[in-house]
Each structure stands twice: as C-alpha cells, then as structure tokens.
Amino acid sequence: MTIAEAQKTVDEWIKTKGIRYFNELTNTAILMEEVGEVARIMARKYGEQSFKKSDEEVNLADEMADVLFVLICLANQTGIDLTHALQQNLEKKTKRDTERHRNNEKLK
Numbered sequence: 001m002t003i004a005e006a007q008k009t010v011d012e013w014i015k016t017k018g019i020r021y022f023n024e025l026t027n028t029a030i031l032m033e034e035v036g037e038v039a040r041i042m043a044r045k046y047g048e049q050s051f052k053k054s055d056e057e058v059n060l061a062d063e064m065a066d067v068l069f070v071l072i073c074l075a076n077q078t079g080i081d082l083t084h085a086l087q088q089n090l091e092k093k094t095k096r097d098t099e100r101h102r103n104n105e106k107l108k
Contacts, residue, residue: 034066
C-alpha cells in the first residue's frame with residue numbers, strides 16, 4: 001500500500017465506519033496518547049523499565065499502526081499529501097545532514 005493509498009483508505013474508513021473525523025485538536029490529543037503507548041512499550045522492551053502484568057499482551061506493531069492511522073487522519077483533515085511531504089522532508093534532510101552525519105565521530 002502506498003502512502004496515497006493509505007490516505008484514501010483511511011478517509012474511506014472514516015466516512016463509512018467512523019462516521020466522521022474527530023476535530024483536529026481531538027485527533028492531535030489522540031495522536032499524543034498513541035505515541036505515549038509506543039513510548040511505554042519501547043521503555044519496557046528496550047529500556048530499563050520492566051513490564052507489569054497488565055503489559056503482557058502489548059503489541060508494538062499495532063500501537064505503531066495506531067500512530068500512523070491518526071497521523072493520516074490529521075493529514076487528510078489538513079489537506080496534506082503525505083507522499084509529497086515525505087519526499088520534501090527527505091530532500092531537506094539529505095541537503096542538511098549528509099555531511100553532518102558522515103563527519104559525526106559518534107556515528108563511526
């Protein structure tokens with residue numbers, strides 16, 4: 001699935017299953033909540049925190065998909081073509097960071 005296809009699929013899902021988009025502020029808050037759930041798993045799986053009994057059934061892939069879903073909702077609501085935005089962002093990073101990362105002693 002391309003990013004454009006994902007944006008279209010989410011839009012169709014919202015309109016047929018979700019009734020309508022939550023407003024942008026609500027979706028921003030939901031996005032932060034979902035990112036927090038990813039952070040919680042990362043802190044326990046790769047960091048120094050331990051899982052609680054209630055954390056045993058966590059699914060990192062599903063939580064990342066939740067983040068992506070809400071981010072796509074926000075892009076759709078604000079008229080952002082995520083394919084174009086990502087392409088532009090990668091161009092910016094390439095121009096800005098190629099030499100910086102190549103010359104970073106910490107990355108050698």
